[in-house]
Amino acid sequence: MTAAAGAGDLSVDIELGLVPDRRVHRRVAWDRWLGRLLPLAFVAVLFPIIDLLYWIGSEALPTLSWTTLTTNPVGFGGGLYAPLTGTVYLVGIATAIAGTLGIVAGAYTAEFASPRAALIGRLLANLLTGTPAIVVGYFGYFALVLYTHSTFTLWAGAITLSIFMLPYVYRVTDAAFGSVPPSQREASLGAGSTRGQYLRRVALPIAFPQVLSGLFLAMAIGAGETAPLLFTAGWSITPAQGLSSPTSYLSGFIWNYFDQPSNLGHLVILSFQAAFLLIVGVLVLNVAVQLVAERYRRRLRGFFA
């Protein structure tokens, strides 16, 4: 290039590739269109969620008060104390069962199981995840209600719910332990740890945020389920009189009362409020997952490079 080629000399610009040719022009134009279309897709995803929240909120919030949470359903009105506590008990017990079993089994699958056993475990867990909740509920009905000559009980409901939640906890735990870099395992075993010590002292702290988010996810899914509970926990309008009696629960309240004629008190409004409480619960669990994950991300910074 010569010094004579001054600024603005088009032939030089073309030589340097600074002037976009037709093909580049087309790509830039396409890019601009995509830039307008993608936000639309984003809104299309968000719209139903926001609309749902708005709809439930506008029905539930105007009459939601502290007494709604502390009083039992009475006649065509009252509050949601019984279903709220029922859901807390059911999900609490189910989480304890599914959490313990799922985490232990997941850790076993990732570390100890033979490749074939691990494959079978994962396959069965996938199958169970895909099993309709109503089928799990029916199984619970046969195994825990009919077979034991019992009635609908909180126990039966919690156990059935835990079966439904189990594969989520199991799969996430398995994946979480499986994603620990193999070099960590070598370093731990090479330093003379047993495999159990490796799992607890090295792998668990690394896998923990993922395991915990799987557990919270399972809780959120379990809290909203109705089908596993209908034939097992039965239904009650009052708080459960212990583990061996039928119980009330939020999803059951919606199931039972959302379609009542609206001139009958405010059962429909209470159903909306039950739905609202479930959504708030799921939101709280999700925020908790994010907070925990963030804390651990900070600790593990630079680890999963």
Add this chain to the structure above:
Amino acid sequence: MSGGPDGLPPDGTVVGPPFPREEIILLTSDLTVRSGPREILSGVSLAFPRQKVSAIIGPSGCGKTTLVRCLNRMAELAGLTISGEVRYRGRDIYDPQVNPVQVRRRIGMVFQRPTVFPSSIYENVAFGLRLERESREVVDRGVVRSLKRAGLWEEVREDLDRPALALSGGQQQRLCIARALAVEPGVLLMDEPTSSLDPIATQKVEDMIYELKKEYTVIIVTHNMQQAARVADYTAFLYQGHLVEFEETRQFFESPRAKLTENYITGRFG
């Protein structure tokens, strides 16, 4: 050397420099390792003297990493089939009555890349001692002693509670060495410990290895012949799973006995 194919000694021959039998701390005898149908090591018999640095060199894929991994029973974790004997202070570590976990506590290992745990500097070094449920004082003393031996103490003494992941690559590798030393192993195995480090960090690790042999037996795998010449008292040459030569380092590099060794160290292949 004479005997085997390609000028290799016949399998099972103990190849080694003349040092007294009582100096032997670790010994392999006809060690053969297979991965499925493929033979990775073929009848390696080799004796390592105590409180010396022994280097294992050879071209990529010659089996040197597999060999060190057999010395503390790490190889079997990768599903390799091992036959032959490895004796540590006269005891066969592959005896069914011997627990591999015990073996790995006595024969420590440092890997190619630093493998720090995502916890504090202190907890990393304390790892092995915690496994043995040592008391707080023992752990404290062990951590300080090991960090000093690994030449890291002055750099981290104020930062023991900081995350180990914040250290530089070279510091992380010395931390891993400190972690391995904390349980007072009889032998320290190092699998290309400086291959991911820059020259200055490499220098520091090499200086440390030189200090370590006053108390420890070090067996180091390296792809770097100059490193072997710098740090090792004895050097072994592996080629295609066979042990070609094991010799006092100066002798090894100045007048190798095997033609194959000479070709390798003069850079004709590898």
